[in-house]
Amino acid sequence: MKYVFGVDLGGTTVKMGLFNESGEVLDKWEIVTVKDNNGAQILPDIAASIKSKVSEKNIATYDVIGVGIGAPGPIDSEGNIYGAPNLGWGTFNVSKTLSDLCGFTVRTGNDANVAALGEMWMGGGKGFKSIVMVTLGTGVGGGVIVDGKIVAGAKGAGGEIGHILVNPHETETCGCGKKGCLEQYGSATGVVRLAGRRLAKDDKASVLRGKEFTCKDVWDAVKTGDEVALDVAEEFGRILGNGLGVIACVVNPDAFVIGGGVSKAGDILLEYIVKNFKETTFRGCRETEFKLATLGNDAGIYGAAKLILG
Amino acid sequence: MKYVFGVDLGGTTVKMGLFNESGEVLDKWEIVTVKDNNGAQILPDIAASIKSKVSEKNIATYDVIGVGIGAPGPIDSEGNIYGAPNLGWGTFNVSKTLSDLCGFTVRTGNDANVAALGEMWMGGGKGFKSIVMVTLGTGVGGGVIVDGKIVAGAKGAGGEIGHILVNPHETETCGCGKKGCLEQYGSATGVVRLAGRRLAKDDKASVLRGKEFTCKDVWDAVKTGDEVALDVAEEFGRILGNGLGVIACVVNPDAFVIGGGVSKAGDILLEYIVKNFKETTFRGCRETEFKLATLGNDAGIYGAAKLILG
Numbered sequence: 001m002k003y004v005f006g007v008d009l010g011g012t013t014v015k016m017g018l019f020n021e022s023g024e025v026l027d028k029w030e031i032v033t034v035k036d037n038n039g040a041q042i043l044p045d046i047a048a049s050i051k052s053k054v055s056e057k058n059i060a061t062y063d064v065i066g067v068g069i070g071a072p073g074p075i076d077s078e079g080n081i082y083g084a085p086n087l088g089w090g091t092f093n094v095s096k097t098l099s100d101l102c103g104f105t106v107r108t109g110n111d112a113n114v115a116a117l118g119e120m121w122m123g124g125g126k127g128f129k130s131i132v133m134v135t136l137g138t139g140v141g142g143g144v145i146v147d148g149k150i151v152a153g154a155k156g157a158g159g160e161i162g163h164i165l166v167n168p169h170e171t172e173t174c175g176c177g178k179k180g181c182l183e184q185y186g187s188a189t190g191v192v193r194l195a196g197r198r199l200a201k202d203d204k205a206s207v208l209r210g211k212e213f214t215c216k217d218v219w220d221a222v223k224t225g226d227e228v229a230l231d232v233a234e235e236f237g238r239i240l241g242n243g244l245g246v247i248a249c250v251v252n253p254d255a256f257v258i259g260g261g262v263s264k265a266g267d268i269l270l271e272y273i274v275k276n277f278k279e280t281t282f283r284g285c286r287e288t289e290f291k292l293a294t295l296g297n298d299a300g301i302y303g304a305a306k307l308i309l310g
Numbered sequence: 311m312k313y314v315f316g317v318d319l320g321g322t323t324v325k326m327g328l329f330n331e332s333g334e335v336l337d338k339w340e341i342v343t344v345k346d347n348n349g350a351q352i353l354p355d356i357a358a359s360i361k362s363k364v365s366e367k368n369i370a371t372y373d374v375i376g377v378g379i380g381a382p383g384p385i386d387s388e389g390n391i392y393g394a395p396n397l398g399w400g401t402f403n404v405s406k407t408l409s410d411l412c413g414f415t416v417r418t419g420n421d422a423n424v425a426a427l428g429e430m431w432m433g434g435g436k437g438f439k440s441i442v443m444v445t446l447g448t449g450v451g452g453g454v455i456v457d458g459k460i461v462a463g464a465k466g467a468g469g470e471i472g473h474i475l476v477n478p479h480e481t482e483t484c485g486c487g488k489k490g491c492l493e494q495y496g497s498a499t500g501v502v503r504l505a506g507r508r509l510a511k512d513d514k515a516s517v518l519r520g521k522e523f524t525c526k527d528v529w530d531a532v533k534t535g536d537e538v539a540l541d542v543a544e545e546f547g548r549i550l551g552n553g554l555g556v557i558a559c560v561v562n563p564d565a566f567v568i569g570g571g572v573s574k575a576g577d578i579l580l581e582y583i584v585k586n587f588k589e590t591t592f593r594g595c596r597e598t599e600f601k602l603a604t605l606g607n608d609a610g611i612y613g614a615a616k617l618i619l620g
Contacts, residue, residue, distance in 0.1 A: 074594050077457070082594075130464060132560075144560060147387070151456050153562025154440055157594035164556040165590055176592060246474040250442075250454060250560045252463020280475055282486060284384050284392075284467035 003059055004308045005050050005104075007069040008111065008300025009033065011086045014046055017301035018053060021065065021309065023122060027053065028301070038088035047101035066105035068307030069098065070114030070300045074156030079108040082156055107307040111300060113150045113159050116143025118303030119257045123295040128254035132247055133293065134161065134240075137260035139175070140183040140190075144251055150307075151251070162186075166243045185239045188215035188262050195232045204228050219265035233272045241276025248277075248285035259293025266292065313369055314618045315360050315414075317379040318421065318610025319343065321396045324356055327611035328363060331375065331619060333432060337363065338611070348398035357411035376415035378617030379408065380424030380610045384466030389418040392466055417617040421610060423460045423469050426453025428613030429567045434601035438564035442557055443603065444471065444550075447570035449485070450493040450500075454561055460617075461561070472496075476553045495549045498525035498572050505542045514538050529575035543582045551586025558587075558595035569603025576602065 001020055008015040011033060018027040031049050034041045050067060053059075071094060073084030079095030094108040109117070116125075116133030125131040129148050135141040140162030144151040151158040162183035163176050170180035172193075184190050195208055195218045206228035207221050221229035244256055263269060270290045278286055295302055311330055318325040321343060328337040341359050344351045360377060363369075381404060383394030389405030404418040419427070426435075426443030435441040439458050445451040450472035454461040461468040472493035473486050480490035482503075494500050505518055505528045516538035517531050531539035554566055573579060580600045588596055605612055 146456060146461050151561050153595075154564040155562060155594060155597070157559065157562040157592065160559045160562070160592055160594055163592035164559045165552050168552065168590075178590065178592070181592075242475050242478065246556055247560050249467065249470045249474045250557050251461050252465060252467040252470070254464045280478075280488065282467065282470055282473035282488070282491075284465060284470055285463075287465070 001063065003064050004305045005053075005064070005067040006301035006303070006305035007046055007067060008114070008304060009042065009046070009069060009071045009087075010111070011035075011072060014042070014049075015297065015301055016046075016049060016053075017298070017305065018057070019305040023302070023305065023309065025301075027057070028298075033087070035088055038090075039084075042087060043094070043098050043101055047098060050102050050104070061103065064104050066107065066308040067098065067102060068114070068304035069094065069106065069108050070111040070304050071108060072111045075108055075110045075152060076154070076156045077150070077152040079106070080156070081108070105308070109150050109152065109303070109307055110143070110156055110159070112141035113143035113152060114303035114307065115259075115299035116145050116159065116257070116303065117150055117306050118295055118299040118301070119259065119293050120145045120148070121306045122302050123299060124257040124259070124291040124293045125255055130251070130253045131255050131257050132159075132161075132244070132251065132253045133257045133259060134186075134244065135260040136186045136188070136258065136262035138187060138189070140186045141260075144253075146251060161243070161247060164243060164246070166239055182239070182243045185236065186243075186262065191215040191218050191232070191236060191262060194235055195229070198228055198232050198235070215262055216264070219269065222265070222268060233268075237272030237276045240273045242280050244273065245277050245281035245285070248288050249282050252285050253288060255289035255291055257291050257293050259299070263292055311373065313374050314615045315363075315374070315377040316611035316613070316615035317356055317377060318424070318614060319352065319356070319379060319381045319397075320421070321345075321382060324352070324359075325607065325611055326356075326359060327608070327615065328367070329615040333612070333615065333619065335611075337367070338608075343397070345398055348400075349394075352397060353404070353408050353411055357408060360412050360414070371413065374414050376417065376618040377408065377412060378424070378614035379404065379416065379418050380421040380614050381418060382421045385418055385420045385462060386464070386466045387460070387462040389416070390466070391418070415618070419460050419462065419613070419617055420453070420466055420469070422451035423453035423462060424613035424617065425569070425609035426455050426469065426567070426613065427460055427616050428605055428609040428611070429569065429603050430455045430458070431616045432612050433605040433609060434567040434569070434603045435565055440561065440563045441565050441567050442469075442471075442554070442561065442563045443567045443569060444496075444554065445570035446496045446498070446568065446572035448497060448499070450496045450570075454563075456561060471553070471557060474553060474556070476549055492549070492553045495546065496553075496572070501525040501528050501542070501546060501572060504545055505539070508538055508542050508545070525572055526574070529579065532575070532578060543578075547582030547586045550583045552590050554583065555587050555591030555595070558598050559592050562595050563598060565599035565601055567601050567603050569609070573602055
């Protein structure tokens with residue numbers, strides 16, 4: 001049996017998985033991400049954890065095909081990371097550095113892109129070769145997979161779809177410094193903001209009125225038929241449908257896979273996106289499928305393993 | 311010496327080129343596109359012309375590596391065309407059909423995508439591996455090249471960037487049936503329309519006022535500093551800059567290559583696009599280069615040859 005390690009490097013923990021070559025998870029564990037000293041200890045800690053697992057499982061080193069890793073920063077197809085402020089990292093080659101430390105072949109990708117690869121392989125995008133993953137969470141991220149490969153981009157910014165301009169008339173500023181980014185409407189706080197704006201427009205009764213509410217509250221209200229919430233869902237669907245329509249014309253994927261906390265609203269969220277997508281998207285791309293992500297927090301380790309399995 | 315044929319199938323003529331394996335053009339010629347009988351004669355005519363050239367040049371058939379062809383319709387990476395109304399064609403596999411007729415390996419791509427590949431290989435995108443070509447002509451077309459390969463898309467609609475939504479408030483309808491497509495502003499008629507709208511706004515003096523004018527007239531007026539024309543260039547640059555900014559976040563190319571009749575305005579056209587692109591695009595993609603296309607009508611035969619040379 002041959003083995004692959006999949007590593008999902010996050011700002012607080014490193015998720016790790018041991019896979020066989022068929023993509024079955026044999027073991028999963030986590031270590032803490034030590035960010036002291038500009039994150040100098042992160043890759044040595046990962047290498048040590050891999051070596052320790054190899055030893056614990058009595059795996060022969062020649063049976064390890066390699067280590068895949070997803071990291072939070074712009075990373076090109078050669079494994080160069082162009083700075084990761086979240087970890088204290090500058091620009092260097094992650095694949096080479098980790099390979100020197102652990103002795104195995106290493107391939108590296110941006111965390112969102114790697115998660116997209118995981119969802120294509122074993123998740124909501126299973127059966128497709130070209131998908132665009134859209135992660136609606138605290139922010140909006142994405143990953144573009146064409147013919148089974150990550151589109152990393154010239155400077156690792158492929159799939160940075162949270163910051164496509166969807167509203168040139170926006171007055172509030174996005175975290176990225178621009179105005180009118182997809183993230184300002186598709187993230188959890190974006191949905192809450194859309195609802196706040198809708199509530200401010202008139203006095204229509206709503207379960208959301210006069211209290212603090214979350215993104216989940218908004219979608220729960222949509223499910224009960226709350227009219228204000230239905231308006232919010234419509235606006236959300238219009239913005240997402242239009243934005244994904246543009247992306248569809250660029251790479252014409254087999255499917256969009258929608259994940260992240262906001263997507264826990266489930267099929268109803270897809271319905272609002274798809275309805276608007278079909279109305280406004282070029283006919284040649286209109287039949288693109290829409291799926292919910294299924295791997296949750298494991299998408300990263302699956303995708304990382306797939307980086308090696310190819 | 312090994313040989314490759316590059317074929318650019320258009321609605322009125324078929325442009326053909328004979329290349330050596332280094333990409334030098336040894337011969338160029340054209341035949342008429344016979345569209346009678348649902349275009350049934352088109353591929354047999356092309357096969358006959360290739361065979362005749364092989365014989366004329368005394369080329370041994372085993373020295374022909376293959377035939378690349380670009381055709382006007384959605385074509386996937388397997389060579390399936392999903393209808394080409396312009397030729398009378400339905401859905402079938404172009405590569406297989408032409409290969410059966412001529413006896414050589416055939417690879418097929420959408421004409422705009424193939425032209426993009428040609429520009430990457432030998433034109434404005436030379437030296438880059440990932441480009442997005444934007445053709446501003448009668449319509450607006452495009453092609454996306456990632457790591458030297460065409461992104462054909464699930465149903466051959468990759469790079470259909472003329473029909474991305476850039477203005478949800480547009481009232482006039484695009485040729486595709488939607489409203490607010492990039493083509494409605496970036497094509498030659500789009501530029502004329504932008505100028506007409508600007509002229510209607512007030513009475514400001516302009517060389518464009520009170521007469522029929524073309525897209526070229528508008529850009530000529532920009533070059534002389536005509537204030538109305540400068541406003542048009544600014545609006546054109548804003549729409550193109552925003553639109554290409556979105557595309558940049560999806561695939562993060564090394565460069566955009568701008569071609570088509572409108573691009574004959576030259577560097578000044580790039581200036582207006584780039585200025586707006588840099589202002590509104592996510593910082594990770596902001597350094598994308600902008601180049602003018604250089605191959606003109608030969609981009610198609612170059613790209614077709616490159617389909618075979620890989």
